[in-house]
Amino acid sequence: MATTFATKTFKNFINNEWLESASDKTITSISPADREPVGYVQSSTEKDLNDAVEAAHNAKKEWRKLGQAARGQILFKAANILEENLDDIAETMTREMGKTLPEAKGETARGIAILRYYAAEGMRKDGDVIPSSDKDALMFTKRTPLGVVGVITPWNFPVAIPIWKMAPALIYGNTVVWKPATEGAVTAAKVMECLVKAGFPKGVVNFITGSGSVIGQGLIDHPLLNAITFTGSENVGKGVARSASARGIKYQLEMGGKNPVIVTKEANINQAVEAVISGGFRSSGQKCTASSRVIVESTVYDEFKQKLVEAAEKITVGNPLTDGIWMGPCASESQFNTVTKYIEIGKQEGAKLVYGGEVLTGGEYDSGFYVTPAIFEAVTTDMEIAQEEIFGPVIALIKAADLEEAIEMANHTKYGLSASIFTSNINSILEFIDEIEVGLVRINAESAGVELQAPFGGMKASSSGSREQGEAAKEFFTAIKTVFIKGS
Ligand SMILES: NC(=O)C1=CN([C@@H]2O[C@H](COP(=O)(O)OP(=O)(O)OC[C@H]3O[C@@H](n4cnc5c(N)ncnc54)[C@H](OP(=O)(O)O)[C@@H]3O)[C@@H](O)[C@H]2O)C=CC1
Numbered sequence: 001m002a003t004t005f006a007t008k009t010f011k012n013f014i015n016n017e018w019l020e021s022a023s024d025k026t027i028t029s030i031s032p033a034d035r036e037p038v039g040y041v042q043s044s045t046e047k048d049l050n051d052a053v054e055a056a057h058n059a060k061k062e063w064r065k066l067g068q069a070a071r072g073q074i075l076f077k078a079a080n081i082l083e084e085n086l087d088d089i090a091e092t093m094t095r096e097m098g099k100t101l102p103e104a105k106g107e108t109a110r111g112i113a114i115l116r117y118y119a120a121e122g123m124r125k126d127g128d129v130i131p132s133s134d135k136d137a138l139m140f141t142k143r144t145p146l147g148v149v150g151v152i153t154p155w156n157f158p159v160a161i162p163i164w165k166m167a168p169a170l171i172y173g174n175t176v177v178w179k180p181a182t183e184g185a186v187t188a189a190k191v192m193e194c195l196v197k198a199g200f201p202k203g204v205v206n207f208i209t210g211s212g213s214v215i216g217q218g219l220i221d222h223p224l225l226n227a228i229t230f231t232g233s234e235n236v237g238k239g240v241a242r243s244a245s246a247r248g249i250k251y252q253l254e255m256g257g258k259n260p261v262i263v264t265k266e267a268n269i270n271q272a273v274e275a276v277i278s279g280g281f282r283s284s285g286q287k288c289t290a291s292s293r294v295i296v297e298s299t300v301y302d303e304f305k306q307k308l309v310e311a312a313e314k315i316t317v318g319n320p321l322t323d324g325i326w327m328g329p330c331a332s333e334s335q336f337n338t339v340t341k342y343i344e345i346g347k348q349e350g351a352k353l354v355y356g357g358e359v360l361t362g363g364e365y366d367s368g369f370y371v372t373p374a375i376f377e378a379v380t381t382d383m384e385i386a387q388e389e390i391f392g393p394v395i396a397l398i399k400a401a402d403l404e405e406a407i408e409m410a411n412h413t414k415y416g417l418s419a420s421i422f423t424s425n426i427n428s429i430l431e432f433i434d435e436i437e438v439g440l441v442r443i444n445a446e447s448a449g450v451e452l453q454a455p456f457g458g459m460k461a462s463s464s465g466s467r468e469q470g471e472a473a474k475e476f477f478t479a480i481k482t483v484f485i486k487g488s
């Protein structure tokens with residue numbers, strides 16, 4: 001366990017200056033492991049926000065004109081600086097939102113890899129030559145930035161998500177105003193310190209903390225904002241979409257999931273168990289791609305359930321900085337309340353809790369938000385615990401007669417982010433790929449786990465339809481100019 005940790009006050013970063021908010025107030029970020037302060041961030045005002053958006057607006061022309069290759073060099077530098085600070089940032093993340101230290105280190109390393117991926121975009125094409133019907137003309141497309149992009153990010157991936165939004169925004173020539181989740185704002189401030197050291201020109205990247213309803217909403221509504229990218233709850237996401245479309249600006253939303261895993265009679269049961277444990281309970285189930293419904297063919301149901309419960313019994317829950325702890329606390333009191341509420345709802349609606357779901361008390365547990373991973377069975381597809389995103393370590397086991405029924409059950413949700421199947425039957429795999437209504441289709445692999453070079457996003461209520469990461473990010477963060485040139 002780390003022994004020294006400096007708790008300090010972080011400022012906003014606006015127009016290349018670290019600034020206190022005009023409010024003179026700060027917000028305390030506390031650790032869900034022990035309720036101790038992790039740091040303090042600015043409780044910003046509309047004036048601070050206005051300064052940040054104006055700075056980004058004033059910087060956009062020069063940043064665009066700097067060119068993609070030069071912008072890439074700054075991103076490479078940012079990646080190196082983040083790498084130098086990996087341990088501190090990972091530890092801060094673990095303290096602030098409770099994922100275990102190895103997971104936090106993995107996420108920070110992913111952030112570094114994302115920065116390098118988009119830095120390298122600096123040397124890749126930004127358009128295509130297209131044959132014109134006029135043989136004497138040259139016709140081509142040229143990508144152009146959107147301008148000022150607002151970035152609103154959640155607390156569950158406080159390093160990777162902001163970077164997978166900001167790195168493509170920046171490489172393609174946009175300037176950024178970043179409003180991180182309050183519950184991950186200290187970790188975010190440390191990421192911002194790395195970006196600052198990389199030497200972006202004045203006004204290109206701005207960082208502002210404060211309440212979602214004031215600073216987040218104010219950002220979307222700001223007349224100088226050209227686009228908004230958001231990850232978070234469906235409820236807030238819908239509001240982002242309404243406000244952005246009312247203003248006619250481009251928006252991108254990545255929201256919840258109720259991700260199914262199908263286990264067929266031809267599954268490697270041990271492999272499926274391992275993947276459900278990891279997909280359902282890593283990060284205390286607080287991933288939009290987490291496995292939350294496990295639909296098992298009846299002939300292998302008993303074997304699967306027994307092995308799953310045996311594996312869950314081995315999960316150690318406790319302080320996420322401690323070696324050997326596999327699962328930390330829920331990220332906040334509000335997440336803890338949501339999880340315990342749904343465990344009660346599950347019991348009341350007739351599901352049977354076959355493992356866990358207990359609030360841990362005594363000793364260090366009393367000051368944190370700890371609950372053991374929960375496995376329900378006898379769940380029907382219309383129950384609330386099978387329909388609503390719990391965002392916690394809660395799995396619902398559902399029995400299906402055959403693959404057709406399993407896929408029907410899997411699709412019986414408003415969400416469509418990620419889904420897995422475990423089977424060795426190629427016909428089942430092909431049918432699953434065709435029939436499942438999700439953006440991420442996973443075969444013999446857990447539902448969580450996103451690769452930075454591939455498109456990421458969902459169908460139905462999980463996303464606004466656009467995709468993040470990989471080359472797909474270019475579609476959101478740029479507009480296309482079609483150029484036709486002819487000699488005079
Ligand atoms: N990746 C995902 O799919 C995620 C899903 N969720 C889901 O959302 C639930 C609640 O988590 P929560 O943190 O409250 O998620 P929110 O959707 O409230 O927060 C996400 C981001 O939006 C900001 N925000 C909040 N209200 C507004 C607003 N009116 N306008 C603009 N921005 C706003 C938040 O700021 P602030 O933090 O200051 O409120 C934060 O930066 C979870 O239980 C989970 O179900 C949550 C996080 C990630």
Ligand SMILES: O=C(O)CCC(=O)C(=O)O
Binds near residue numbers: 161231287288447450
């Ligand atoms: O599964 C992952 O790695 C990413 C999940 C994610 O994007 C999220 O929870 O918001």
